[in-house]
Amino acid sequence: MTNKPHPLSMASLPGLDKRYRAEKRFKFAGVLAVFSSLAFLGFLIVAIALKSAGAFQTYEVEILVKKEKYLELRDQPFIFLQSTMRYNLSGVVNGQAMREAVNMVVDGAEIDLLDHIENLQQNTRADGLGSYSVWVTLSNRVVSALSKQDIGTNLTARQQAWVEGWVANNKVRQRFNVGFLTNGDSRDPERAGIGSALVGSAFMLLVCMVLSFGVGILAAIYLEEFAPxxxxxxxxxxxxxxxxxxxxIIFGLLGLSVFLNLFGLPRSAAIVGGMVLALMTMPTIIIASRLALQSVPLSIREAAFSVGASPLQTVFHHVLPLALPGMLTGTILGMARAIGETAPLLMIGMLAFIVEAPDNIFDPASVLPVQIFLWAESPERGFEEKTAAAIIVLLAFLLVMNLTAIILRKKLEKKW
Amino acid sequence: MVTYTVNEDNNPDTVKAKIIVDKVSVAYGDHLALNDIALDIISNKVTALIGPSGCGKTTFLRCINRMNDLIGSCKVTGSILLDGYDIYAPEVDVEVLRRKVGMVFQKPNPFPKSIYDNIAYGVKIHGLASDKEELDAIVEQSLVRAGLFEEVADRLDVSGTSLSGGQQQRLCIARAIAISPDVILMDEPCSALDPIATAKIEELIHELKERYTIVIVTHSMQQAARVSDYTAFFHEGDLVEKGETSALFTNPNDKRTEAYITGRIG
Known part of the structure; x- marks a missing residue:
């Protein structure tokens, strides 16, 4: 009597425990899959973020400049720099030491020095006495030594002594590297920034969006609502x-042969890049827009027709407002894909080394993914962290776009 | 069995046919949905279309305001005269026709807009109101006639979809009558509603037939008996029997009608 199982217990139905085990196994596999994908993603982002840290910050050193030297040597910038370095660093007694001293600061630091002093002079009296205190960016070699707290590897014994002296006297400060976001590309990793690439990307995205959103949505409406x-x-x-x-890349080839060779549009210009990317994203937008239109219930169309609305009125007054959130989401996701696209842009010559930010869509422009591609190929050590930092900026861009898509959808859906 | 003709004199004693349907057949591709239908729909009366599912009664209803035009494969032959004019004539504009012949659907389908905009929309697109005051008046009058005004008077700006099912259906009726049609087609208007909401709609139908000619498709024979003056019984694409409701329900001529109204088929 006591051995008889409860009629509703698991034991009363043979094979039930096997079913539960299978369910558990499946659930475990699912959780494992989710966590492993999260782990890979996390690993990727952490690795890039760690590598990029150096590019977002820079180190500056306080340099003292004698007013009389400034007045004397300002027409010979490099000699002025050498003299300033000799004044600030001890033991600059021969050519080798001078080379090492000048290499402590960023290439072209003499121009920075003169600029800073000119700015200072507007505020102070220049009577040829005393000295200026000017902050100058350190060279990449010193910056990486400071940020990695490993002074020994890339610096000479003399340079190490100077750095240690500066740090001990609180002459070194850490700053956010504004130049990385505002400067154009440069051969010097210290000066290279994504400023012009950002402008180029924005122009290109604008062209792409205007073309693909307009054409894509109209095509979708026609195909879904009007076409037989x-x-x-x-x-x-x-x-x-x-x-x-x-x-x-096929779209890139098309752009090369049609837009550049046939129409004679400028190479490497944002307009051509935008057109190629518009071609690429248009099918995505058309498909997403048609799905959004299909998801508007037939009853809404019937309601509009039954009060005597024409097909055009039905679509624009009732169907489109309901489908728009889906269409916008599709478009933004298409744009997000376009902004990270590199291959088709290489085909239309967007590979050039471009320093200046473009003024309009016809100017030669560089764009973020291509900038990343170019930096990743550069042999200089400093570009390694620039590459990672540019990737982070691109990822942030994508994140913002996707968030916009989500917020927009939520907001527009609420209204209806 | 009564026969009627369009009458031009306004003698209230003679029955007057608003719509005369003759030899109408409807085919979806190769499938014949309606076969040679002839039916007169009497002005200011309620005509109920009954029959088992798939018998073609909804298809028939949708021929009267040409909603079937939306289905590409649908082909209508024969003639449907509204006030003596063929609605399938080539010069007919379906938007004008649908202004004259409104429709209420099985599932309440208000626009996802405010109650006010739901009703004002048809008025606006047909330019029936010259200014805001006239529009307000039409909206109010339509709501009053649909028996909804008292319930929503203080919240005309809330979304039509936030109302209860029965209120939504009455909103749809108000939307239909706002453009002052002659005929209102109702496609099982109560099938998604509870008994109390159903009773309200039926009461409303009684009131509406003063002004409008009503054609209603219904699955409920009790409803047909309660609300309609005339009934037409459809079966497998044929119009089996038509006549005054009381006569058809008490003394059906055809065996199929009898079988259906006694619950043996359907």
Missing amino acids: KNKYTVFLEVNINNLATVPS
Whole structure:
């Protein structure tokens, strides 16, 4: 009597425990998959973020400049720099020491020095007496030694002594590297920034968005709401779906042969990049927009038709407002893909070394992903962290775009 | 069995056909949904269309305001005269026709806009109000006629979709009558509603037939008996029997009608 299982217990139904075990196994595998993908993602982001840290910060040293030397040597900047370094550092007695001293600060520091002093002079009296105190960016070698707290590796014994002296006297300060976000590209990793690439990316995205959003959404509306359903539209639909999966470099080749060679548009310009990316994102936008239109219930269309609205009024007064959040989400996700695209841009010559930010969409421009590609290829050690930092900026850009898509969708959905 | 013609004299004693349907057949591709229908729909009366699912009664209803045009494969032949004019004539504009022949659907489908905008929309697109005051008046009058005004008078700006099912359906009726149609088509308007909301709609139908000609599709024979003056019974695409509701329900001529109203088919 006591051995008889409860009629509703697990034991009363043979094979039930096996079913539960299978369920548990499946659940465990699922959780494992989620966590491993999270781990890979986390590893990637942490690795890049750690590497990029150096590029976002820079170190400066306080340099004293004698007013009389400034007045005497300001027309010979490099000699002025040498004299200033000799004044600030001890033991600069021969050519080798002078080279090492000048290498302590960033290339072109003499120009920075003169600029700073000129700025100071507007505020102070220049009577040729006393001295100026000016903050100058340190060279990449010193910066990386300071940020890694490993002074020994890349510096000579003399340079190590100087750095230690500066640090001991609190002459070194750490600053956020504004130049990284505002400067254009440069051969010197200390000066190279993503400023012009950001402007280029913005121009390109603008062109891409105007073209692909306008054309894509109108195409979707026509195909979904007005076009007759026949073999031609089915053929068109299949081809649009196929286009969405075409490798992006193919669009680059198309851009090269049509936009550059046939239409004669400028190489490396934001307008061509935007056009190529618009071609690439248009199928995505059309597909997302059609799905959004399909998800608007038939009953809304019927309601509009039943009060005598024309097809156009039905679409623009009732269907489109309901489908718009989905369309915008699709568009922003398409844009997010476009902004990270590199291959098609290389085909249209967006590979050039460009320092100046473009003034308009016809100027030669550089864009973020291409800038990353170029820096990743550079042999200088300093570009390694620049590359990582640019990737972080790009990722932040993508994050902001995706968040915008989510917020926009939530906000517009609420209204309806 | 009554027969009627369009009458031009305004003698209230003679029955007057608002819509005359003759030899109407509807095909979806190869499938024949309605076969040679002839039916007169009497002005200012309620005509109920009954029959088992798939018998073609909704298809028939949708021929009267040409909603079937939206389905590409649908082909309508025969003639439907509204006040003596063929609504399938080539010069007919469906938007004008639908202004004259409003429709209420099975599931309440208010626009996801405010109650006010729901009703004002049709008035605006047809330019039926010359200024804001006239529009306000039309909206109020429509709500009053649909028996909804008292319930929503202080919240015309809330979304139509936030109302209860029965209120939504009455909002849809108000939307339909705001553009002052002659005919209102109702496609099972109470099938998604509870008994109390249903009773309200039925009461409303009684009041509305003073001004409008009503055609209602219903699955409920009790409802047909309660609200309609005339009933037409459809079966497998044929119009089996038509006549005054009281006669059809008490003394059906056809065996299929009898089987359906006694619950043996359907």
